Amino acid sequence: MNTYNPIYALLLFFVISFLGYLLFRPRKGWFWLIKNNLKSNEKIVIEDVLKHLYHSENSGKEDNVNALTRALKFKDSIIVDVIKKMAINELIQFDGDILKLTNSGRDYALRIVRVHRLWEKYLAEKTGYDKKEWHEMAESKEHELSNEETNLLATQLGNPIYDPHGDPIPTNTGKMADVHGEFLSSLGVNTVGKIVHIEDEPDVIYKQILAENIHIGSQIRVVENNNQRVVFYAEGEEFKLAPIVAANITVAVLEKDEVVEENIVRLSNLKDGEIAHILGISKESRGDNRRRLLDLGFVRGTEICIDLMSPMKDPIAYLVKGTSIALRRDQASKILIKKD
Amino acid sequence: MSKNSIENIIALSSDLRWKIGDDFHDGLAEGIYADASEIANGSISIDNETPRFRLDSKIDKIVTSKTWGFPIMFLILGVILWLTIIGANYPSSMLANLLLDNIHPVLKSFATNIGMPWWLDGFLIDGVYLAVAWVIAVMLPPMAIFFPMFTLLEDFGYLPRVAFNLDYMFKKSGAHGKQALTMSMGFGCNAAGVVATRIIDSPRERLIAIITNNFSLCNGRWPTQILIATIFIGAVVPASFSAFASLSAVIGVAILGLFFMFFTSWALTKTVLKGEVSTFNLELPPYRPPRFWKTVYTSLIDRTIIVLWRAILFAAPAGAVIWLISNIYIGNESVATWTINSLDGFGFLLGMNGVILLAYIVAIPANEIVIPTILMLTVMASGIVGGAGAGVMFELDSVTATGDILRAGGWTLLTAINLMLFSLLHNPCSTTIYTIYKETKSAKWTTVASILPVIMGFVITFLVTQIWRLF
Numbered sequence: 001m002n003t004y005n006p007i008y009a010l011l012l013f014f015v016i017s018f019l020g021y022l023l024f025r026p027r028k029g030w031f032w033l034i035k036n037n038l039k040s041n042e043k044i045v046i047e048d049v050l051k052h053l054y055h056s057e058n059s060g061k062e063d064n065v066n067a068l069t070r071a072l073k074f075k076d077s078i079i080v081d082v083i084k085k086m087a088i089n090e091l092i093q094f095d096g097d098i099l100k101l102t103n104s105g106r107d108y109a110l111r112i113v114r115v116h117r118l119w120e121k122y123l124a125e126k127t128g129y130d131k132k133e134w135h136e137m138a139e140s141k142e143h144e145l146s147n148e149e150t151n152l153l154a155t156q157l158g159n160p161i162y163d164p165h166g167d168p169i170p171t172n173t174g175k176m177a178d179v180h181g182e183f184l185s186s187l188g189v190n191t192v193g194k195i196v197h198i199e200d201e202p203d204v205i206y207k208q209i210l211a212e213n214i215h216i217g218s219q220i221r222v223v224e225n226n227n228q229r230v231v232f233y234a235e236g237e238e239f240k241l242a243p244i245v246a247a248n249i250t251v252a253v254l255e256k257d258e259v260v261e262e263n264i265v266r267l268s269n270l271k272d273g274e275i276a277h278i279l280g281i282s283k284e285s286r287g288d289n290r291r292r293l294l295d296l297g298f299v300r301g302t303e304i305c306i307d308l309m310s311p312m313k314d315p316i317a318y319l320v321k322g323t324s325i326a327l328r329r330d331q332a333s334k335i336l337i338k339k340d
Numbered sequence: 341m342s343k344n345s346i347e348n349i350i351a352l353s354s355d356l357r358w359k360i361g362d363d364f365h366d367g368l369a370e371g372i373y374a375d376a377s378e379i380a381n382g383s384i385s386i387d388n389e390t391p392r393f394r395l396d397s398k399i400d401k402i403v404t405s406k407t408w409g410f411p412i413m414f415l416i417l418g419v420i421l422w423l424t425i426i427g428a429n430y431p432s433s434m435l436a437n438l439l440l441d442n443i444h445p446v447l448k449s450f451a452t453n454i455g456m457p458w459w460l461d462g463f464l465i466d467g468v469y470l471a472v473a474w475v476i477a478v479m480l481p482p483m484a485i486f487f488p489m490f491t492l493l494e495d496f497g498y499l500p501r502v503a504f505n506l507d508y509m510f511k512k513s514g515a516h517g518k519q520a521l522t523m524s525m526g527f528g529c530n531a532a533g534v535v536a537t538r539i540i541d542s543p544r545e546r547l548i549a550i551i552t553n554n555f556s557l558c559n560g561r562w563p564t565q566i567l568i569a570t571i572f573i574g575a576v577v578p579a580s581f582s583a584f585a586s587l588s589a590v591i592g593v594a595i596l597g598l599f600f601m602f603f604t605s606w607a608l609t610k611t612v613l614k615g616e617v618s619t620f621n622l623e624l625p626p627y628r629p630p631r632f633w634k635t636v637y638t639s640l641i642d643r644t645i646i647v648l649w650r651a652i653l654f655a656a657p658a659g660a661v662i663w664l665i666s667n668i669y670i671g672n673e674s675v676a677t678w679t680i681n682s683l684d685g686f687g688f689l690l691g692m693n694g695v696i697l698l699a700y701i702v703a704i705p706a707n708e709i710v711i712p713t714i715l716m717l718t719v720m721a722s723g724i725v726g727g728a729g730a731g732v733m734f735e736l737d738s739v740t741a742t743g744d745i746l747r748a749g750g751w752t753l754l755t756a757i758n759l760m761l762f763s764l765l766h767n768p769c770s771t772t773i774y775t776i777y778k779e780t781k782s783a784k785w786t787t788v789a790s791i792l793p794v795i796m797g798f799v800i801t802f803l804v805t806q807i808w809r810l811f
Contacts (some may be wrong), residue, residue: 006805006806006807006809006810007806007810009689009802009806010803010806010807010810013802013803013806026611126617127615127616127617128543128544128613128614128615128616128617128618129614129615130614133614159354159357161357161358171354175358177358280370281366287617288542288617288619289619289620292541292619292621293621294369294370294373296621297373297377299370299373299374299377300370300374301374301377302377307397307400307624308397308400308401308404308504308624309404310404310409310504310505310507310508311404311405311406311409311410311505311508312508312509314507314508314511315504315507315508315517315620315622317504317622317624321377323623324623324624324625325621325622325623325624326504326507326621326622326623326624327620327621328507328511328620331620331621
C-alpha cells in the first residue's frame with residue numbers, strides 16, 4: 001500500500017481537476033456548450049433572424065442574406081435553409097435581394113422582443129444577477145417562454161412599460177410606448193436632459209458605460225461636445241465619454257419651461273459635517289433594495305447627514321430620522337440629495 | 341354587467357396605465373412615506389435638550405476609528421474565546437468526573453445486579469448513555485460561558501459596530517458585514533451560528549453565512565485541535581517552545597478557517613448564488629446598559645439549552661451505533677474492523693487512516709466524541725492493551741498516554757496535521773445540518789452546506805499529503 005508514487009497521484013489529480021474545469025467552467029465549459037448545441041434548433045434560428053430583421057428595419061437598415069449570415073452566430077447553411085422555410089411560411093419576403101418582414105413576421109418578432117425585455121425587467125427586479133448578465137440570459141430565455149407564461153410574467157411584474165435599459169416593452173397586442181430622445185453624442189453644449197435609454201449592445205461599449213457608473217433616469221447637463229469627447233455633468237459628478245460610447249445613451253431633452261431641479265448630487269458625495277435633503281432614489285436602485293431604502297425612511301424631503309465613517313470609509317453610517325443606518329458606497333450613489 | 345362594458349373597463353384601465361407611466365408606483369409609495377413622516381413630525385415633539393447620544397458618539401468614534409477599531413475588536417473576541425476555552429476546562433472535568441467516572445460504573449453494576457443481558461447493558465449504558473454524557477460534559481460548559489458573554493455584547497450594542505467595521509472586507513467576497521458576527525457565534529457552536537444568520541435580511545448573504553459557518557472552529561473542535569497539536573506539533577520543537585508551537589498551530593488552523601470562509605463566500609457569489617437577491621443595510625442602534633440577568637437567562641434558555649437538547653437527541657443514537665458496530669460480527673471481524681480495513685486505502689491517500697474516517701462517519705452527530713471514538717477504535721484495531729472494551733469510548737487523563745496510543749496506532753506528524761485540517765474541513769455535525777435545513781427549508785442548500793466542506797477537506801488533505809511525501 002505504501003508503494004505508490006505521490007507524483008503520479010498529484011498528476012492524476014490535476015488532470016482530473018483540469019478536465020472538470022474544461023467541462024464545467026461557467027458558460028464556455030464543454031458540458032454547457034454541448035447542452036446548448038442540443039437545444040439550438042430551428043426555432044431559435046428563426047426567432048433570431050426575425051429579431052435581427054426587426055431591429056434592422058427599426059433603425060432603417062436593410063439586410064440581405066449575406067448580412068444575416070455575418071450577423072448571426074449560426075452555420076451559414078442552417079441560416080440559408082431557415083430563410084427559405086420562413087419565406088414559404090410567409091414570415092419574410094424578398095424585395096430584390098433585400099429581406100423584409102411580413103406582417104405576421106413582424107408580430108412574431110414583437111413577441112420575442114416582448115419576452116426578452118420582460119425577462120430583463122424580471123432579472124432586474126426579482127433576482128440578484130448583475131446588470132452585465134441580463135442581456136445574455138434574456139437572449140436564451142426569449143426562446144423558451146410560451147405566450148401564457150409571458151402574459152403571466154407581465155402581470156406579476158405589474159405590466160411594466162419600459163425594460164431596465166429604457167427600451168419600451170410591447171404589450172400582448174403589440175402596442176409599444178415611444179422613446180423620445182436624442183443620442184447624447186448629438187446634443188449641443190448646455191443642453192439639459194434626462195437619460196432615458198442605455199443601449200446594452202455591443203457588449204464592450206455597454207461595459208464601459210457601466211464602469212463609468214452612469215445611471216438611467218439621471219438629469220444631465222452637457223458641458224463639452226466635440227469629436228474627441230463628450231463631457232457632461234450629472235448628479236454632482238463629471239463624466240467624460242468617447243463620442244462612440246455617448247452615442248449609445250439616449251437623452252430626453254428638457255425644455256426651459258419644464259421644472260428642473262438644480263444641484264442634484266449623489267449621497268456618496270456628501271461630506272462629513274454637511275447636511276442635505278433627500279430628493280429621491282435613482283431608478284438604478286431596484287426591487288428589494290429600493291423597497292428597503294424606502295422602508296428605512298430614505299424618502300423625498302428627509303434630512304440626512306453623516307453619522308459615522310467605518311475605518312475603510314465604506315460603508316458610511318447616515319443619520320436619517322434619528323436613526324443611524326449604514327449604507328455601502330454603491331447604494332449611496334443611487335440616492336439623490338440636495339445639499340443645504 | 342354586460343360583457344361589453346367589462347371589456348370597456350379593461351380597455352380604459354390599460355389606456356390609463358399608459359398615460360400615467362412607469363413612475364406612478366414609486367411616486368405613490370414615496371408620497372405615502374412623505375405624508376406619514378409629515379404627520380409624525382407634526383405630532384411628535386423631540387426633547388432637544390439632550391443632544392443625541394453624546395456618550396454614544398464618543399464610544400462610536402473610538403470603536404470605529406482607524407487606529408483602535410480593529411485592535412479592540414480582536415482583543416474582545418480573543419478574551420471571550422480564551423475565557424471560554426480555559427474557563428470551561430474546570431466545569432467540564434467536574435462533569436466528566438461525575439457522569440463518566442462515577443455514574444457510569446454505578447449504572448454498570450446496577451445493570452449487573454438486576455441481571456440485564458450483556459448486550460442490552462452495552463447498548464444502553466456503554467453506547468447511548470456514554471455518548472450523551474460525553475456530549476453534555478464537553479459541550480455544556482463552553483456554551484454556558486460563551487453564549488451569555490456574546491449575548492451581553494449584543495445587548496450592549498457593540499456587535500453591529502463590528503459588522504460596520506468589517507463590512508468592507510466581507511463585501512469583497514460578496515458577503516454581509518454581519519457575517520462577522522455569525523462567524524464569531526460559530527466559534528461557540530455552528531448550529532447557534534446558523535440560527536444567528538437570521539440577523540442578515542438579504543437572502544443571498546444569509547445563505548452564504550449559513551453555508552460558510554462551518555469554517556468557524558466550534559467548541560466541539562477546539563479541544564481536538566489543542567490535544568492533537570500538543571501531542572504531535574509540540575513534540576517537534578524544543579520543549580521550551582512546545583506550548584507556543586502548539587498554540588500557534590491551533591490559531592493557524594482557525595485563521596485558515598477564516599481564509600476558507602472568505603474564499604468559499606467569494607466562490608459561491610460568483611457561481612451558484614449569483615441569482616439570489618442581494619440587499620444591504622445595517623442599523624447602528626444606540627448603546628444601552630445590558631440587562632444582565634435577563635440576558636444571561638435568555639441566552640442560557642434560548643441558545644444553550646436548545647442546542648444542547650438537539651445535540652443530545654443526535655448523540656444518543658450515535659452512541660448506540662458506535663457500540664453496535666464494534667460488537668456485531670460478520671464472520672470473524674466486527675463491522676468496525678471490517679469498515680476500518682476497507683477505508684484504510686482511501687485514508688492512506690489522504691494521509692490519515694481508516695480509524696479516523698470511520699470515527700468521523702459515526703461521530704457526525706457531535707464533534708465532541710471524535711477523539712474518544714478514535715481512541716476506542718485505535719485500541720480495537722491495533723490490538724494494543726488499554727481502553728475500556730469494544731464499543732466503549734474513553735479518554736485518558738494524561739496527554740502523553742493518549743499520544744502513546746495514537747503512535748501505536750501508526751500516527752505520525754503528517755497524520756496529526758491532516759487530522760487538524762480535516763477537523764476544520766469536514767461536514768457540519770448533524771445538529772448543524774438539521775438546523776441548516778430548518779433555517780433554509782431547502783434540501784438543496786442543506787446538501788451543499790454539508791457536502792462542500794468534506795470535498796474541500798479531501799482535496800486539501802490529499803494535496804498536503806502528496807506534497808509531504810514528495811520530500
